[in-house]
Structures are given as C-alpha cells and as structure tokens.
Amino acid sequence: MGIDRDRQARSSGITASLRSMISHIEELPVLPTVAVRALTLSMRDDVDLTQLARVMEADPVLTAKILRLVNNAQAGLPTRVGTVKQAVALAGLNQVRCALLGVLVKDYLPETEPKIADMSKLLWTHSLVTAVLADLIAAKTFPELRETAFVGGLLHDIGKLVIMDIFPDIALQIDELRKERCLSTMEAEFKILDTDHCTVGKILAQHWKLPEELVDCIWLHHHRLGSMDRSSLNWEVTAIVSLANHLAKEMLCDVPERSNEDSLIEALLTALNLEQAEVAALRGEARREYELKAAFFDLESDLSIVFHQIIQKANRSLAELGIELDVKNTRLSKMNALLGLANKIGLDLGNVHNKTDLFQALAQAFNGFSAVPVGIFYTIDHETRELEGVVWIDGGRKRRLLCFTDRNGTPIWEQTDQNLPPDLCRILANAKQRLHYDRTIAQSFSSPFLIFSFGMENCYFAELCISLAQEYRPHPQDNFTGFSQIAQLLRSSLENVLLFESLQCKKEDLAQALWRTEQINHQLIQTERLAAVGQLAAGAAHEINNPLAIISARAQLLELKEQDEKRKQELALISVQIERISKILTNLMDFARPAPPNLQKINIHLVLDRVLELVATNFRKYKITLVKQYDDRIVPIKADPNQLEQVFLNLIINAQHAMEEKGGQLTVVTEFLANQQAVLIRIQDQGVGIARENLKKIFDPFFSTKAEGKGTGLGLSTSLGIINNHFGKIDIDSTPGKGTTFSVELPVDISALRPMQSEACTSSATSLGLRPRILVVDDEEHIRDVLKETLENEGFEVMTANNGNMGRDMLEAERFDLLLLDIKMPYRDGLSLLRELRASPTNAGLQVLVITGTASPDEMGEIANHSCKCLRKPFHIKKLLAEVHFCLRKTDG
Known part of the structure; x- marks a missing residue:
C-alpha cells in the first residue's frame, strides 16, 4: 500500500514532524x-x-x-x-x-482541499452531536457543568482540525489506514505520526489560553476512566465529554471493529451513575437539539441526510472490502491447502526411522497436490559427502537420488543426464552457493523454484526445492510461509532419523561394551580368586616356615653330632628335602607378594645370553638347536635383571621340557618397537604345544601340563607378576603338535612409575667383649631353643625373649653385641622394636640379624633401611653361623 511505503519513508522523521506541528500551532494567529x-x-x-x-x-x-x-x-x-x-x-x-x-x-482553521473539507464537515457534525449529548448528560448528572460540558464537547476534537490544516496529506493517509485496517483514529495516528490528536489539541488549547477544564476535555476524552485523576476538580466534565464522544460515534456509525466501546461506555455510565435506559432517551433529545444548533456551524440540520451520506460511503467501502475479501479468501484457501499438506506430512513423518522411509513418505504426501508439479528434497552427509534424496514429478512419478559430492558440494553423477528436468539439474549444480550449516531455514528463489535450505554443523546439509504451479506464484510470501513450515517439519524429522540411527549405533556399541565388561568381570573374579589363593599361600607359608625351621635346625644339629655315616646320610637327605620344601615356599611367597623390581639400566641381550648359557648343556642333551635373532636397534631398558632372568629362565625351561622327546629348534627373537618405546622378546619352540582349553589357565598358580616332579605350577604365574610389575605384557600362542610362542613386551623406561628402593645406610659397629653376648627374640619356643643351642656350641653367651616387649626390657637393662630378631610376634612386632632401637641413643648402633619366614617386600625394604641383615626360615645352620660371625665382625670394625 502507498500508505505503508510513505510511512516507512517517514519513520525516521516522525519526531521532526511533531516538532514542525508544534511550531505551526505556535505560529497560528492569536x-x-x-x-x-x-x-x-x-x-x-x-x-x-x-x-x-x-x-x-x-x-x-x-x-x-x-x-x-x-x-x-x-x-x-x-x-x-x-x-x-x-x-x-x-x-x-x-x-x-x-x-x-x-x-x-x-x-x-481554513479548509483547502475538497476531501479535507468533507472530513472537516463530518468532524464538526460529530463535535456538535457530542456537545449536545454532553449538555444533556450534564443536565442529568452535574447541572452546574452544562455550559462547560457543551463547549468541551464542541472543542474535544480540535486536534484533528490542526492535523488537517498542517498535514492534509497525512490526515488523508490516517483516514485511509483507519478504514483499511479497521483501526481507531488514535491507533492510526500513532502508526503514522507517533502522536495523536488529543495531544495536539491540548497544545493548541494551552496556546489559546483556554480554561483548564476545556484543556482536560480535549486531552483526556479518549483516556480510560482509571487514568483520569478522580481527585481533580475537572474529572466530572471530562467523563461527561468522553461518554458523549462515544455515544456520538454510535449515533453516527463511526465505531471500528476492533473498538472496545461497550466496556468504556459501561465504565463511564457507572462513574456518572446513569442507566442504559436514560442514555437511550438522550439520543432522541440530542437529535432535536442538534437540528436547532446546526445552522450556527453551516451544517446539515437533518441527521437523516448525514446518515444517508455515511451509509453511501460505507456501502462503497463494503464493496471494496468485498473484493478484497474475495482475494483474501482465494489466498486463504491456498494457504489452507498448504497447511493441510503440512499437517499430512507431519502425520506421515511421525513414525519414520530411516532416510528411505522419510523420502518415500514425503513424495507420497505430495502425490495429487497440483500446486507443486516438480519438487526435490535431498541431504548431503558432512562426513561421507553422500547425497541422498527424492524427486517427484507431476505429483505421481518419483525417483530416488543417490550420488557423492565433491568438496564444494557439487554432485558427481554416474550418468550425465539422470533424467532430471534441466532446471532441477541447475539447482543441484548450484547448491554449493547455498551451502550453510545454520539451523535456521534460509529461503531463496531460483526460477521457478522456491528453495528452503538448512543444516547442522559437522553433520548434514539439506534442501527442499519446490516448483509452483502458475496460480500459486502471484503471492510468493504466502508460499514461503507455508512451505517454510514443511521445511521445519522435514528438519525435525531428519534430525530425529539421524538421532535414531545414532542411538542404534550406540546401542550396538553398548552391547559390545557390556560383553567386554562381562569378560573383564570374569577376569576380575579370576584375579580375586588368585589374590585369595595368594593370601592363603602367604599365611600357609608363614605357618609352615616356623616348624620347618625347627625341623631343619634339629636335623642339622643331629647331623653334626652323628657319628654313624649311614645315619649321617639319612639326616643329610632330610635337610635336602627341607630345602626343597623351602624353595617351594619361597616361590609361593614370590607369587603371593612379588617384590618391586630393583630398576637398573640393562642390555636385554646380555640378560638373555646369561640365561641361555645356564641351559646350554641341556640343549645339547635333548638335541635342541638354538637360534638367536637379535634386533640391532635394541636400546638399553630400565628393569630388574635378576627378576627378568627368572622370567626368561622359566620360559626357556618350559620350552626345553616341551621338546625333550623329539628335540627341535628354539628361537629367541628380539625387536625394538620404536613407536611404543618398548622391546619385544619372543621365545618360540617346536614342542608338543598346549591344548586350546588349557591356554586360559596356563598362568594360574599350581596349574601345570608337565609330568609330576617337573614343576610346581608357580613358574608362569610368578613370571606374570614380575612382568606386570615392570608395566609390561606377556602373551602366549600355541598350536598342539607344532609348538608354542611366548611374547614379552617391556617398556624402555619405567623409572617414573616404579620408585627405586633406597639403599641401606651403614651403622657404626660396637665393641665385642671377650665372649660376645647375643639376644634371641622369637615367639616360637623351639626356634629359641635351637638358636640358643647352636650359638652356645659356638661359644657365644645367649639369652632369649619370647616377645617384643620382653626383648625391649632386656635391651634396656643389659648390653648385647648382637640381636637375633623375629618379625611376626604378639604384643610387639619385630619392626616396631627395631624402630625404637634405632631411635635409642644407647642401642642405635646394635647389630641386628632378622630371622623371618614371611616378610613382605615392603618389610624387607624397611629392614634394609635399618642396615640389618635378613635370614629366611628355614635356615641352614652354617648359613646362620656365617651371618652371625659377619655381623660381629662389623661390630669389631
């Protein structure tokens, strides 16, 4: 409309226009x-x-x-x-x-243009009717205000006359906008001028120095009753004029559709204490009074003629409105058809779970919709650059699209024509110009297609392209709105499909994760069982070591005293078997409580060579050929050489046992894994192999496939613990009848993960007397007796204590040259007594020889930190005496 364009052009100048209006009012002649x-x-x-x-x-x-x-x-x-x-x-x-x-x-206030003159005449007619009604209302409510009410009613719309005089073109535009959009006069004035005739009239009345009550009537006659100041002396006359103004509009059929006149009139009637019946009587009296006064204003005295003129204009407006309504109905029917299509698409897409169903449902929904003879909907996957879509032609024929796009988004067809309409091929070829990943729907037009583009960053890009029939093209904005809703539905449905597919993938991943978790739980259960076995083994070793030490010591003492050679050999056999039992217990303890590695910088090839030298004789005996394939790139690693020798010795002995019957080739391979900063050692034999059902149990303690007497079943489990402490990996691959391969992977440097064991500090020696005095502290009576007898036979003075508290008291009361101390004791354990000794000024330098059967690696480390020697139960008498003499020599030194 011309009004809208003109109003938009003046939007930045409204304030300036208002200043100009005020200036004109100030320039009016006094x-x-x-x-x-x-x-x-x-x-x-x-x-x-x-x-x-x-x-x-x-x-x-x-x-x-x-x-x-x-x-x-x-x-x-x-x-x-x-x-x-x-x-x-x-x-x-x-x-x-x-x-x-x-x-x-x-x-x-002269009138120039004919249209303005007609508007002015209607305005004066309305003003005179308002004045007459105000006079009559005042006569019934506040008779003393009749004259003021009449003048106030006559002047209440004076602001409209000012607008007509200063801005006649704008006055016409306000009137046109009011009729076009069924607005009130004030609403139309605000949309165009950003002010209203009430404010303009107030300024004029104040400029003419009219009485305050008239100014209020002019300014506030359109205000709601609640906004009037009820404490003011003028509110009654203002309310009277406001009611008269609304009643005059009713009489002259000048009430817009959007007006809330009824509620306003009801509030004013209540405030003025009037009934509807009284108002109805006033209308007839007002008509007679108007006819008497009309001549003073050069107005038509017969209101019937005025009504006839109003009705004629209304009929013309109704005719124009009818034509406009026909156009709007046509547009509305098209919009309804689009909304129906959108509703159908929304229902059809509600249950789709994949793109194929989505494309099928969309093409089916457009079947029979003549407004869209050609359409396409397609998506481009961000990661795979795959283009998928559907094309429908003439509402019935449809075909799937499937191809890849280049980096710019241009389709790469297997066939050049694809049997697509040329315009559609052009749209797809130019899609790269519209590529974006904003979630908002971008609208564009490329004749004859309306295009709706949307996407999601790092996920997809999609477009709905619609070719409209001829009858749908005159109002493109309506079509943009309708099809934009369909594009919104497609975006939501597509993202639901992508989400569903993602959930399906996550469901599969979750199933795999659950399976892996079950396997890990199974391994944890096995680990817990092994830990329980280890704890049981440690406890058993402790309980066995003490009586075994007694038996061993007694057998050795009897052997030393025995003169019969045969009995002497039998006692020696007992000692050998006790040593065998002790070795088994030691292996069991190493498995249950593996010591932390003592890290050194070593050459893995030298470690392997030392082990291979130990078993070289057996290789020749069993016709085993040794092949070494060492990697020249191998770098030194940080590890415990003794523990690794034990691991490789176990693995190589296992390989030897597997090839003792038929011989074969033993291959030792090393490899430097540069990317992982690790070394790999493989020990391959050509032996009997291991059955598949035994592979999972091969590292279990006490499990062995060897013949009885060839192993304890702790070698591989101990090796596994050592490799784990080195943050390495050990694996096995075996085929029955062909051989077995053990693979060991070790990191180059684990010093940051495994702290080095601190070195033991040296202690000062004490002087010995002519006959060294030794204190034995042990809770086992038989061990105390054996130690006392053995040491006294060597000429030492020996005293005993059966617990830590007694030992502490004896050390405080007497002076000793050597302390033999057990670790596990009631009341006070050996380590706490040792700590107290080292803190004592008198016994800080006392030599201590610890005798224990179950000390853990941490306890052994603390013993070393206190500069003490340690002897494990069961011990050999000669080993015991050697350690005692060594400690006493340190005291002499």
Whole structure:
C-alpha cells in the first residue's frame, strides 16, 4: 500500500514532524481579545447579557458574523435582528456560545482541499452531536457543568482540525489506514505520526489560553476512566465529554471493529451513575437539539441526510472490502491447502526411522497436490559427502537420488543426464552457493523454484526445492510461509532419523561394551580368586616356615653330632628335602607378594645370553638347536635383571621340557618397537604345544601340563607378576603338535612409575667383649631353643625373649653385641622394636640379624633401611653361623 511505503519513508522523521506541528500551532494567529473575552463571559453562570453584548459589539467583524448567523438561524421572524443585544436576548446564551465557537474556530482553521473539507464537515457534525449529548448528560448528572460540558464537547476534537490544516496529506493517509485496517483514529495516528490528536489539541488549547477544564476535555476524552485523576476538580466534565464522544460515534456509525466501546461506555455510565435506559432517551433529545444548533456551524440540520451520506460511503467501502475479501479468501484457501499438506506430512513423518522411509513418505504426501508439479528434497552427509534424496514429478512419478559430492558440494553423477528436468539439474549444480550449516531455514528463489535450505554443523546439509504451479506464484510470501513450515517439519524429522540411527549405533556399541565388561568381570573374579589363593599361600607359608625351621635346625644339629655315616646320610637327605620344601615356599611367597623390581639400566641381550648359557648343556642333551635373532636397534631398558632372568629362565625351561622327546629348534627373537618405546622378546619352540582349553589357565598358580616332579605350577604365574610389575605384557600362542610362542613386551623406561628402593645406610659397629653376648627374640619356643643351642656350641653367651616387649626390657637393662630378631610376634612386632632401637641413643648402633619366614617386600625394604641383615626360615645352620660371625665382625670394625 502507498500508505505503508510513505510511512516507512517517514519513520525516521516522525519526531521532526511533531516538532514542525508544534511550531505551526505556535505560529497560528492569536484570537482577538474581544472574542476570547466574549467566550469567557459566555461560559459564566452569572453572565450579564447586556455586558456580553457590549463586549461583542467592540469588534465590528465579530458583530456582523454573529448577526448574520442569528438572522439565518431565526428565519421567519417578522423583522431582522439589528443589534447584538437583540441577538443575544433572542437567541439565548447557549446559541451565542455556538455562534462564537463556530465563527472563531472555523475562521482560524481554513479548509483547502475538497476531501479535507468533507472530513472537516463530518468532524464538526460529530463535535456538535457530542456537545449536545454532553449538555444533556450534564443536565442529568452535574447541572452546574452544562455550559462547560457543551463547549468541551464542541472543542474535544480540535486536534484533528490542526492535523488537517498542517498535514492534509497525512490526515488523508490516517483516514485511509483507519478504514483499511479497521483501526481507531488514535491507533492510526500513532502508526503514522507517533502522536495523536488529543495531544495536539491540548497544545493548541494551552496556546489559546483556554480554561483548564476545556484543556482536560480535549486531552483526556479518549483516556480510560482509571487514568483520569478522580481527585481533580475537572474529572466530572471530562467523563461527561468522553461518554458523549462515544455515544456520538454510535449515533453516527463511526465505531471500528476492533473498538472496545461497550466496556468504556459501561465504565463511564457507572462513574456518572446513569442507566442504559436514560442514555437511550438522550439520543432522541440530542437529535432535536442538534437540528436547532446546526445552522450556527453551516451544517446539515437533518441527521437523516448525514446518515444517508455515511451509509453511501460505507456501502462503497463494503464493496471494496468485498473484493478484497474475495482475494483474501482465494489466498486463504491456498494457504489452507498448504497447511493441510503440512499437517499430512507431519502425520506421515511421525513414525519414520530411516532416510528411505522419510523420502518415500514425503513424495507420497505430495502425490495429487497440483500446486507443486516438480519438487526435490535431498541431504548431503558432512562426513561421507553422500547425497541422498527424492524427486517427484507431476505429483505421481518419483525417483530416488543417490550420488557423492565433491568438496564444494557439487554432485558427481554416474550418468550425465539422470533424467532430471534441466532446471532441477541447475539447482543441484548450484547448491554449493547455498551451502550453510545454520539451523535456521534460509529461503531463496531460483526460477521457478522456491528453495528452503538448512543444516547442522559437522553433520548434514539439506534442501527442499519446490516448483509452483502458475496460480500459486502471484503471492510468493504466502508460499514461503507455508512451505517454510514443511521445511521445519522435514528438519525435525531428519534430525530425529539421524538421532535414531545414532542411538542404534550406540546401542550396538553398548552391547559390545557390556560383553567386554562381562569378560573383564570374569577376569576380575579370576584375579580375586588368585589374590585369595595368594593370601592363603602367604599365611600357609608363614605357618609352615616356623616348624620347618625347627625341623631343619634339629636335623642339622643331629647331623653334626652323628657319628654313624649311614645315619649321617639319612639326616643329610632330610635337610635336602627341607630345602626343597623351602624353595617351594619361597616361590609361593614370590607369587603371593612379588617384590618391586630393583630398576637398573640393562642390555636385554646380555640378560638373555646369561640365561641361555645356564641351559646350554641341556640343549645339547635333548638335541635342541638354538637360534638367536637379535634386533640391532635394541636400546638399553630400565628393569630388574635378576627378576627378568627368572622370567626368561622359566620360559626357556618350559620350552626345553616341551621338546625333550623329539628335540627341535628354539628361537629367541628380539625387536625394538620404536613407536611404543618398548622391546619385544619372543621365545618360540617346536614342542608338543598346549591344548586350546588349557591356554586360559596356563598362568594360574599350581596349574601345570608337565609330568609330576617337573614343576610346581608357580613358574608362569610368578613370571606374570614380575612382568606386570615392570608395566609390561606377556602373551602366549600355541598350536598342539607344532609348538608354542611366548611374547614379552617391556617398556624402555619405567623409572617414573616404579620408585627405586633406597639403599641401606651403614651403622657404626660396637665393641665385642671377650665372649660376645647375643639376644634371641622369637615367639616360637623351639626356634629359641635351637638358636640358643647352636650359638652356645659356638661359644657365644645367649639369652632369649619370647616377645617384643620382653626383648625391649632386656635391651634396656643389659648390653648385647648382637640381636637375633623375629618379625611376626604378639604384643610387639619385630619392626616396631627395631624402630625404637634405632631411635635409642644407647642401642642405635646394635647389630641386628632378622630371622623371618614371611616378610613382605615392603618389610624387607624397611629392614634394609635399618642396615640389618635378613635370614629366611628355614635356615641352614652354617648359613646362620656365617651371618652371625659377619655381623660381629662389623661390630669389631
């Protein structure tokens, strides 16, 4: 519309226009003093008509106009009125006011254009009807306000006259916008001028210095009752004029559709204490009063003629509105068809779970929809750059699209034509220009297609391209709106499909994870069982070591005393078997409580060579050929050489046992894994191999496939613990009848993960007397007796204590040269006693020899930190005496 364009062009200049309007009002000629004084006198209740006539006669022009109007209004008089005093007396005060207002306002606000003149005439008709109604309402509610209410009603819309005078074009635009959109006058004024006629009229009334009650009537007659100041002296007259204004609109059929007149009138009636029946009676009386006063304003005195003119204009407007409604109905029916299609698509897409079903449902929904003869919907996967979609032609034929795109998004077809319409091929070829990954729907047009583009970053890009039939093309914005809703549905459905596919993948991943978790749980259960076995083994070793030490010591003492050679050999056999049992217990303890590795920088090839030298003799015996394939790139690693020798010895002995019957080749391979900063050692034999059902149990403690007497079943489990402590890996691959391969992977440097064991500090020696005094502290009576007897046979003075507390008391009371100390004791354990000794000023340098059967690696480390030697139970008598003499020599030194 021209109004909209003009209003948009002036949007930045509204404030300037308002300033210009105020400037014009200030430039209006000031009303003659005589006219203002006459108007002021006429509004007084106690006005003197003779004085009023004398004031009016002071202005010849005003006198002539008043006489002309009164004589015209009083047609039929026998003689014409010749003086103002006669005119006032004959016409009455109220008619004089009408004449004054009609002359003053109409003379000082001229009308130029014919349309403006017609609008002005209708406005004065409305103002006079409002004034008459205000006078009648005041007579029933506040009679003392009748004259003020009449003048207020006559002047309440004076602001409209100012707008017509200063901005006639804008006044016409306001009237057109009001009719077009069924707005109230104030709503239309605000949309165009950003102000209203009430504010403009207030400024004019204040400029003319009109009484305050008239200013309020002009300014507040459109305000709701709640916004009026009820404490003001003028609220009654303002409410009267406001009610009269609304009733006048009803009488003149000037109520817009969006108006809430009924609620406003009801509130005003309640405030003024009036009933609807009284208002109905006022309308007929107001019509008669209007006809009496119309001549003073050069207005049509018969309201029927006015109504006829209004109805004629209304009929013309209705005809124009009917044509416009037909156009809108046509557009609405098209919009309804699009909404129906969108609703159908929304229902059809509700249950799709993959792209194939999505494309099928969309093409099927457009089947029979003649508005879209050709359409396409396609997606491009961000990762795979795969283009998938569907094309439908003439509403029935459809075909799937499937191809890849280049890095710019251009389709790469297997066939050049693809049997697609040329315009559609062009749209797809230019898709790269519209590629974006904004979640908003981007709308564009490329004749004859409407294009709706959307996407998701790092996920997909999609477009809906619609070719419209001819009858749908005149209103592209309507089509953009309707098809944009369909594009929104497609985006939501596509993202649901992608989410469903992602959930399916995650479901599969979860199933795999659950399976792996079950396997890990199974391994954890096995690990817990092994840990329980280890704890049981440690406890058993502790309980066995003490009696075994007693048996071993007694057997050795008997062997030393025995003179019969045969009995001496039998006792020696007992000692050998005890040593065998002790070795088994030691292996068991190493498995249950593996010691942390003592890290050194070593060459793995040298470690392997030392082990191979130990078993080289057996290789020749069993016809085993050794092949070494060492990697020259191998770098030194940080590890415990003794523990690794034990691991490789176990693995190589296992390989030897597997090849003892038929011989074969033993291959030792090393490899440097540069990427992983690790070394790999493989020991391959050509032996009997291991059955598949035994592979999972091969590292279990006490499990062995060897013949009885060839192993304890702890070698591989101990090796596994050592490799784990080195943060390495050990694996096995075996085929029955072909051989077995053990693979060991070790990191190059684990010093940051395994702290080095601190070295033991040395202690100062103590002087020995002529006969060294030794204290034995052990809770086992038989061990105390064996140690006492053995040491006394060597000439030492020996005293014993059966617990740590007794030992502490004896050390405080007497002086000793050597302490033999057990670790596991009631009341006070050996380590706490040892700590107290090292903190004592008198016994800090006392030599201590610890005798234990179950000390853990941590306990062994603490013993070393206290500069103590350690002897494991069961011990050999000669080994015991050697350690005692060594400790006493340190004391001498």
